[in-house]
Amino acid sequence: MQGxxxxxxxxxxSPKNRKQSVIKGFYKYFSxxxxxxxxxxxxxxxxxxxxxxxxxxxxxxxxxxxPNYPPGLEDAQRPVVETPIGEQSSSxxxxxxxxxxxxxxxxTDIPRMIDLTSALQxxxxxxxxxxxxxxxxxxxENMHPxxxxxGGPEIxxxxxxxxxxxxxxxxxxxxxxESKDWIRDREGxxxxxxxxMNAIQAAAPRGLQIVPVGMDREGMRRDGPGGLLDVLxxxxxxxxxxxxxxxxxPVGHNPTxxxxxxxxxxxxxxxxxxxxxxxxxxxxxxxxQYPSAIxxxxxxxxxxxxxxxxxxxxxxxxxxxxxxxxxxxxxCFDTDGRVxxxxxxSKTIAPGCRLGWITAQPKFTEGIYHLTETSTxxxxxxxxxxxxxxxxxxxxxxxxxxGGDAQSxxxxxxxxxxxxxxxxxxxxxxxxxxxxxxEEGKYLVQSSRGLAERGQDRFGSTESWDVVDKVKMFDFVWxxxxxxxxxxxxxxxxxxxxxxxxxxxxxxxxxxxxxxPHLVLVAPGNIFSPTEEIAKNKGHRFYRxxxxxxxxxxxxxxxxxxxxxxSRFWAKKESxxxxxxxxEDECRVM
Numbered sequence: 001m002q003g004x005x006x007x008x009x010x011x012x013x014s015p016k017n018r019k020q021s022v023i024k025g026f027y028k029y030f031s032x033x034x035x036x037x038x039x040x041x042x043x044x045x046x047x048x049x050x051x052x053x054x055x056x057x058x059x060x061x062x063x064x065x066x067p068n069y070p071p072g073l074e075d076a077q078r079p080v081v082e083t084p085i086g087e088q089s090s091s092x093x094x095x096x097x098x099x100x101x102x103x104x105x106x107x108t109d110i111p112r113m114i115d116l117t118s119a120l121q122x123x124x125x126x127x128x129x130x131x132x133x134x135x136x137x138x139x140x141e142n143m144h145p146x147x148x149x150x151g152g153p154e155i156x157x158x159x160x161x162x163x164x165x166x167x168x169x170x171x172x173x174x175x176x177x178e179s180k181d182w183i184r185d186r187e188g189x190x191x192x193x194x195x196x197m198n199a200i201q202a203a204a205p206r207g208l209q210i211v212p213v214g215m216d217r218e219g220m221r222r223d224g225p226g227g228l229l230d231v232l233x234x235x236x237x238x239x240x241x242x243x244x245x246x247x248x249x250p251v252g253h254n255p256t257x258x259x260x261x262x263x264x265x266x267x268x269x270x271x272x273x274x275x276x277x278x279x280x281x282x283x284x285x286x287x288x289q290y291p292s293a294i295x296x297x298x299x300x301x302x303x304x305x306x307x308x309x310x311x312x313x314x315x316x317x318x319x320x321x322x323x324x325x326x327x328x329x330x331x332c333f334d335t336d337g338r339v340x341x342x343x344x345x346s347k348t349i350a351p352g353c354r355l356g357w358i359t360a361q362p363k364f365t366e367g368i369y370h371l372t373e374t375s376t377x378x379x380x381x382x383x384x385x386x387x388x389x390x391x392x393x394x395x396x397x398x399x400x401x402x403g404g405d406a407q408s409x410x411x412x413x414x415x416x417x418x419x420x421x422x423x424x425x426x427x428x429x430x431x432x433x434x435x436x437x438x439e440e441g442k443y444l445v446q447s448s449r450g451l452a453e454r455g456q457d458r459f460g461s462t463e464s465w466d467v468v469d470k471v472k473m474f475d476f477v478w479x480x481x482x483x484x485x486x487x488x489x490x491x492x493x494x495x496x497x498x499x500x501x502x503x504x505x506x507x508x509x510x511x512x513x514x515x516x517p518h519l520v521l522v523a524p525g526n527i528f529s530p531t532e533e534i535a536k537n538k539g540h541r542f543y544r545x546x547x548x549x550x551x552x553x554x555x556x557x558x559x560x561x562x563x564x565x566x567s568r569f570w571a572k573k574e575s576x577x578x579x580x581x582x583x584e585d586e587c588r589v590m
Contacts, residue, residue, distance in 0.1 A: 001148065001149065001150045002149060002150055002335075003149055003150045003151055003337075004149045004151075004334075004336060004337020004338075004361035004362075004363070005336045005337055005338070006363070007278065007336070007337065007338060007361075007363070007364075008363060010172050010244055010276075010278055011171060011172060011367060012170065012171065012172060012173055012174045013174055014170070014174075015170065015171050015367050015370065015371060018367075018370045018371065018374075019370070040122070042121060042122055043121075045117040045120070045121055048103075048116060048117070048120050050103070050116050050120070051103050051116075052100055052101060052102055052103065052116070053100070053101040053116060053382060053385060053386055054098065054099065054100045054101070055098075055099045055386055055390075056096040056097070056098060056099075057096065057097055057098075057099050057390050058095075058096065058097075058419075059095045059096070059097060060411050060414075060415035060416065060418040060419040060422070061418060061422065062094070062419075062422055063419075063422030063423060063425050063426045064422060064425050064426075065322070065418075065421040065422055065424065065425040066290075066292060066424060066425040066428045066429065067291070067292070068291065068321055068322055068325035069291065069325065070291055070292045070295045071295060099386060099389045099390050100389070101114055101115060101116055101119065101385045101386060101389050102115050102116070103115060103116050103117055104116075104117050105117075105118075112130050112133075112392060113129070113130060114128075114130050114385055114388050114389050114392065115385075116381075116385065119381035119382070119384060119385035120381045120382070120385075121381070122377070123377075123378050123381070124378065125156065125369045125370075125372035125373045125377060125378055126156055126157065126369065126378075127156065127157025127357070127378050127379065127384065128157070128378070128379075128381065128384035128385065128388060130388045130392055131157070131384050131385075131387060131388035131391070131392075132155065132156075132157055132357075134388065134391050134392055135155055135157070135357055136154070136155050137413075138413055138416070139153070139155055139343075139357070139359050140152050140153065141318075141319075142318045142319060142320065142323060142413055142417070143318065143323065143329070144328070144329055144331045144332060144359070145315075145316045145317075145318055146310070146315045146316050146328070146332045147331050147332065147334060148332070148333070148334065148335045149334065149335060149336075149337050149361070151362070153331065153337075153341075153359045153360055153361060153362075153365075154359075154360070154361070154362045154365040154366075155357045155358060155359050155365065156357065156358050156365045156368055156369055156372065157355070157356070157357050157378060157379055157384070158342075158344075158355075158356045158357055158358055158372075158376075158379070159354045159355065159356070159376050159379050159380075160344050160345075160346055160351075160353075160354045160355060160356045161282055161284055161342040161343070161344040161346070161356050162198055162202065163354070163356070163376060164342040164344075164356055164357075164358045165199055165202060165247070165280065165282065165342060166202055167358070167368045167371050167372065167375075168280050168340050168342075168358070168368070169202065169203060169206060169208075169245075170371055171364065171367045171368055171371060172244075172245055172278055173187050173189075173203075173206060173208055173245060174187060175206045175207055176206070176207030176208070177207055178207070181207070183238070183239070183240055184237070184240065184241070185240070185241070186207060186208075186209055186239075186240030186241060187207075187208055187209070187240065187241050187243070187244065187245070188208060188209040188210075188211045188240060188241060188242065188243030188244075188245070189203050189208045189209070189210055189211065189243060189245045189246070189247055190211050190213055190228070190231070190243045190245065190246040190247065190277070191210060191211065191212055191213065191246075191247050191248070191530050192212065192213060192215050192219060192220050192248065192249070192253065192256075193212040193213060193214055193215050193226070193529075193530070193534055193538075194215065194255055194256055194486075194525065194528045194529065194530075194534070194539075194542070195212075195247075195249075195528060195530045196249055196254045196255075196282070196528070197527060197528055197530075199247055199282070200530050203247070208245075209239065209240050209243070210530045210531060211231060211243050212226075212530050212531055212534060213226065213227065213228050213231055214226030214227050214230075215256060215258070216258075217258055217477045218258045218259065218260050218261055218264050218307075219248070219249075219250060219253050219256070219258040219259065219260045219264070220248060220250075220260070220264075220268060222264065222267045222268055222271060228268060228271055229271060232271065232275045232277075242275070243277065244276060244277055244278060245277065245278050245280060246272065246277050246278070246279050246280065247280045247282065248260075248279065248280070248281060248282065249282045249283070249284075249285075250265065250281060250283065250327075250330065251283055251285050251286050251288075251289060251327060251481045251482065252285030252288055252289070252479065252480070252481030252482020252483065252484070253481075253482065254285075254482060254483075254484065254528075255484055255486055255523065255525070255528045255542075255544040256477075256484075256486040257477070257479035257480065257481065257482045257484045257485060257486050258477070258480060258481075259289060259307055259327055259480040259481045260307075260327070261305065261306075261307040261308050261327065262307065262308030262309070262312075262313060262327060262328065263308065265327075265330055265333055266333055269330060269333045269334070272338060273336060273338070277338070278338050278339075278340065279330055279334075279338060279339045279340070280340050280342065281329065281330045281331075281339055281340065281341045281342065282342045283329065283341060283342065283343060284342075284343070284344045284346060284347045285347060285481050285482040285483065286326065286329070286343075286481075287326070287347075287348065287420040287423065287424055288347065288423070288424055288427055288428075288481050288482055288483065289325075289326050289327060289424070289480065289481040290424075290427075290428045290431055290478075290479060290480055290481055291325070291480075292428060292432060293431065293435070293478035293479055293480045294306070294307075294478075294480060296432070296435065296478055297477075297478050300439075307327045307480065308327060309324060309325050309326055309327055309328065310323070310324045310325075310326070310328050310332075311324040311325060313328070315328070315332070319413075320417045322417055322420065322421045322424075323417060329341055331359065337360070337361030337363075337364075339360065340358060340359075340360040340364055341358065341359040341360065342356065342358060343356055343357050343358075343359065344356035345387065347483075348419070348420060348423060349387065353383045353387065354379060354380065354383065355379050355380075355383050355384065355387065389410070390410060390411060391410050391411050391412065391415075391416060392410040392412070393410025393411075393412070426552075427483065427547070427548055429552060430547040430548065430552050430555050431478075431479055431485075431547050433547070433552055433555045433556055433559070434485060434545065434547040434555050434559045435476070435478050435479070435485060437556065437559040437560055437563065438474075438476060438485065438487070438559060438562075438563065440563075441559075441560070441562075441563025441564075441566075441567070442472060442473060442474050442475060442476075442563075443470045443471065443472055443473065444470070444471040444473055444567055444570050445469075445470055445471075446469045446470075446471065471493050471570065472490050472493060473489070473490055473493060473494075473566050473567070473570055474487050474488060474489050474490055474566065475487070475488050475490065476488065483546055483547065483548035483549075484544050484545060484546050484547070484548075485544070485545040485547065486542060486543075486544055487542065487543045487544070487545060488541055488542055489506060489509065489541055489542070489543065489566075491505050491506060491541060493570075494569075494570055495570070495572070495573045496572065496573065496574075496575060496578065499575055500575060500578055502540065502541070503536070503540040504578070505578070506524070506540040506541065507524070507540070508569075508578045509566065509569050510522070510524050510543070512565060512568075512569050513562065513565045513566075513569075517561070518561045518562070518564065518565035518568075519561070520558055520561050520562045520565060522543045522544065522545050522562070523543065523544040523545075523546075524539070524540070524542075524543060524544075525538070525539040525540060525541060525542030525543060525544065526539040526540055527539075528542075528544065545559075545562070
């Protein structure tokens with residue numbers, strides 16, 4: 001096994017000139033026992049006004065998991081792995097544990113030490129040592145034990161994936177200005193043709209050319225018109241440099257909810273090798289993969305391929321059946337070290353934590369380390385310490401916090417995986433609820449009486465009969481991950497199609513759904529369109545529905561209201577019915 005390639009030619013000008021912070025270089029001495037620090041400009045920790053930080057936290061068994069291999073999926077290659085923590089019991093469902101971060105902890109075990117004196121002080125850009133150490137071990141040994149380059153990846157903590165993405169852009173792209181720079185120097189960013197717009201809005205002000213790549217139900221396509229091969233092979237140098245960066249959300253894609261299969265990842269990675277492209281893998285929904293969606297579509301007669309997993313590939317096990325059942329990261333194919341992976345606690349603990357981490361080859365994490373030293377420095381000490389205490393647990397008998405486990409220990413890797421299994425379960429059940437109702441409501445069923453009720457038909461029969469006409473108002477693909485359903489409106493089946501521009505018709509429907517008695521707000525596809533051309537030609541045909549944010553019973557009620565609202569909109573047959581709705585808020589959505 002060889003080490004990762006030297007890809008330093010991709011590093012932008014500013015980071016190449018950036019040196020280690022001179023002041024931060026002293027920090028490695030701070031943990032030396034009995035040393036007296038007169039070097040750094042640190043405030044005195046005894047003046048911090050916080051004596052303890054305390055919280056009541058859930059047990060990791062709070063939520064019931066869903067099957068890793070539901071009926072209808074082939075599981076012949078299912079691994080034999082003992083899950084360390086058993087199923088939820090009724091007593092554990094609402095049990096709480098006490099987590100307490102003291103002012104000063106026992107300093108004998110520095111890598112595990114968790115206290116406010118150290119957490120609230122200036123620290124290194126790597127992140128709080130106890131949490132960084134836990135996450136590094138979990139990332140390398142459990143999440144991605146099959147990274148195929150010597151030495152494996154390193155991690156660095158971030159203030160969430162948006163922060164991580166911005167630092168990756170700073171590391172790997174140069175700013176470009178139309179008024180100052182030659183077009184030949186303009187760099188590009190490859191993205192899916194529908195994309196998470198915060199990423200686009202972060203990249204565009206740097207002057208990066210946003211280059212959309214065609215998609216199918218899985219996500220980014222390799223082949224066909226608009227696929228990655230087509231875009232790269234036929235690149236026009238008059239538009240600027242051929243893109244050397246790719247931003248992708250490969251699991252539970254936002255907004256389309258597709259998940260790239262193992263085979264597709266191999267194909268795309270090989271192209272990135274051929275054209276020397278760095279992959280920025282934004283994967284906040286990795287744990288939220290829904291095998292039951294595939295089973296549900298197969299039960300309805302659709303031919304849906306198996307996406308693959310660590311288990312099906314026969315790779316080294318993570319030690320957990322749940323993690324082995326997931327489609328693996330791009331890191332597992334990364335022989336070159338060209339993948340920068342973004343992980344976050346936003347979907348697994350809370351968005352307000354603003355806490356995540358980057359996993360990449362050491363040269364890249366070193367570059368991001370130096371960027372962090374003179375920018376965010378590290379995430380909030382409050383957040384890092386309480387998350388670390390919940391994960392790791394108490395450091396000694398005198399520690400008052402039980403750390404998230406009934407046996408006076410932290411969650412550890414076992415508890416964290418069990419928590420993730422339960423989270424996947426609650427979201428997967430909501431997904432099933434929404435999609436089942438959408439399946440039932442996507443057709444408008446119309447019936448009319450036959451001629452026989454007004455007399456004899458042409459065969460002499462006097463019996464009455466009905467004509468049943470099914471009109472498909474919308475369609476969707478069951479989400480294989482994430483938090484969303486990506487729904488395509490069949491505007492061509494509306495009575496006013498052709499009389500009113502389709503973009504205005506779609507906007508009128510969007511407004512209609514927000515009014516009584518429906519009161520349903522969905523995200524229009526326009527806002528996920530990375531270019532104006534896509535917004536104009538395709539974006540208006542789609543809506544994104546989120547099943548994650550509301551309770552399961554509310555998912556049922558609201559999804560039915562959504563279907564009823566569309567049915568009532570399809571009953572509008574006069575253009576004058578649309579005038580009022582298309583005039584309001586048009587500039588916000590269209």
